[in-house]
Amino acid sequence: MALEKKGFNIKEHIYSFGVVFVLILLCIIMTIATPRFLTADNLRNVGAQAVVNSIVSIGMFLAILTAGIDLSVGSVLALSTMIMGLFVRNFNLNPILAMILCLGTGGLLGLCNGLMLTKLRLPHPFISTLGMKQMARGLALVVTASQPISGFAMKHKIWAGYTNNITEISIGLVIVLYVFMYIFLTRTATGRYIYAVGGNKEASRLSGINVDGILNLVYVISGGMAALAGLVLVGRTDSAYPLAGTDYETDAIAAVIIGGASFFGGIGRIGNTIVGVLLIAVLRNGLNLLRVDANLQTFAIGAVIVLAVWVDVIRQRTMKKA
16 A cells, blocks of 8 residues: 655656656757747646646546546536536526536536446446446536527636736646645545555455445546536636537546556556646647647647557556566
8 A cells, every 4th residue: 555665766766757857858849849839928828728637637647546537527527517507697696606516516427427336336437437428418418408608707707717917816726736636645544545446446445445435536526626627617718518528538538647647556646647737738739839730639649648558558567577
């Protein structure tokens, strides 16, 4: 269950911090390729664009840490914001209650993911979250007849607004979330249990850990993070729309795996996930500045995911031989 090994392990440090050097190298390449990249406005743009994926990736990181996955995050984001939008439009719901409703919807959908895994005993989170992905997206389209909801008052959008036109509130929110999650995972028993469950579920169960409870909690958090990301998206776009969040799970998975988390579970650092998020954001931003075709950008992200998983497989083989 120990999260760290004593002594200096050069391979472990390369796997843990190599992504930081990759991010720096990518920034240098983009700076050389286009002078517009290293400007204050563009860097601020990169940070702003990374916010939604940063929040979604927290939940994805926890799911992958338990040797699972959450393919429903984009659909959960859409349905949570659509439910909130309906209540705001039809009942002029108080902004605080609207936010609670959105987060509660996301958490409830996440709990359903967990229960399908722990109570229905579906063989893998891939199955349960894939099913939820389709169900939540379908409901998001049905409840509003496939129509977006817009025209939110400023009081409903403040969490994605600006402070003195310099620092986005949402960027501050991301910093707080990652600091809290770091403390949660490294300084609490529940956080250590999450690592243990990802490392070996059966051994964790035999040691007295409530494995089902941990898995349910992880997917509740993942759903809640997707809903919170939806709140930021609504604040930024002034609309809730049923197709919001499409393919967000792809960027989140890419960020988590690039950040060094293992698909095999039990390995990963939340701090490296934000580096993975920034790497994806810088790559997309740089390709946009270079006017690379959108389809080729999609190809590039897919190639990065395959490369990251391949590195993870090599890492697992190396660890088994050690």
